[in-house]
Amino acid sequence: MLRTPTGGAGSGAASAGDRLVSIGTVLNQLRDEFPEVTISKIRFLEAEGLVEPRRTASGYRKFSPQDVERLALILRMQRDHYLPLKVIREHLDALARGEQVELPAPGRRKDLVEGAWEPGTEPPTVGRLGRAELLAAAEATETELVEWESYGLVCEMAGGGYDAETVTVARLVADLGRFGLEPRHLRSVKAAADREAGLIEQVVAPLRRHRNPQTRAHAEATARELAAQSVRLHAALVQTALGVRLQ
Secondary structure (H helix, E strand, O other): OEOOOOOOOOOOOOOOOOOOEOHHHHHHHHHOOOOOOOHHHHHHHHHOOOOOOEEOOOOOEEEOHHHHHHHHHHHHHHHHHOOOHHHHHHHHHHHHOOOOEOOOOOOOOHHHHHOOOOOOOOOOOOOOEOHHHHHHHHOOOHHHHHHHHHOOOOOOOOOOOEOHHHHHHHHHHHHHHOOOOOHHHHHHHHHHHHHHHHHHHHHHHHHHOOOOHHHHHHHHHHHHHHHHHHHHHHHHHHHHHHHHHOO
8 A cells, every 4th residue: 555655746845944956966876776767767757647746947957855755756656556647646636636556466467567577597587568568568659559559569479479588679769769769779689689699599599499498498598598699799789889989
C-alpha cells in the first residue's frame, strides 16, 4: 500500500526551509536506487505533468525534497509494479485526495521490462506482451510504434505478441527519440545489429545442428555469450570514437 507523498504535481511551491537543488543533483540522489535514470527521463516526467519543479528567473529547474520523493515514488511504481504513466498519475491523484492505493504484487514483469540478462545465465522466461502493453512499457503512442515497425526496429513475433528484448528495444528507441534521434537515424544501428547476429549465427550453426541435446543447449549459451560480448565491444567502440571526436 502506498503512503501519501509529501508533494504533488504542483509541489514546486516549496517551503522556505526546503533546500532547492538542480536537476543534476536530483539525478545523483536518485541514481543510488535507480542507476538507469537519466536527465531526459526526469524532463519527460515533468513534461507529462507528474512533477512540477520551480523555475528560476533564468529558467533553470529547481527541485524540492518533496519533488525528489515524488520522482522516486513514480520510478518505483514503474520499476516494481510495471505501471504505465496514466495509472501512476491516477494513483498519485488518489493519494493527494487522501485515498488508499493498492498496487499489484512487486516484480510482476520487472525482468521483462528490463529485458537484459547476465552472460552465462538463462534469460528471463516471461509471456509475450500485447500491443497495448508494449505501448505502456515504452511510454509510446500507436503512431510511434507504427513508425518503428516501418523501419524494422520493432517487429511482432510469429504468432503475435512481443518478447522481452522487443520491449527493451522499444523503450530505448523511445528514449533516444527524446534526444531528437528519429527512427530513420537508427537504420544503421539496426543494420549493424543484423550483421552481428549473422556472424554469431555462423559461429553456432554447427552446434545447433548437432543431434546431442546438450550440444544444442551449449549453442544457445554460446550465442548469448557472444551477443553480450558484441554489445560490450560496440559500446567500447562508440565511446572510443566519441573520445576522438570530442578532444
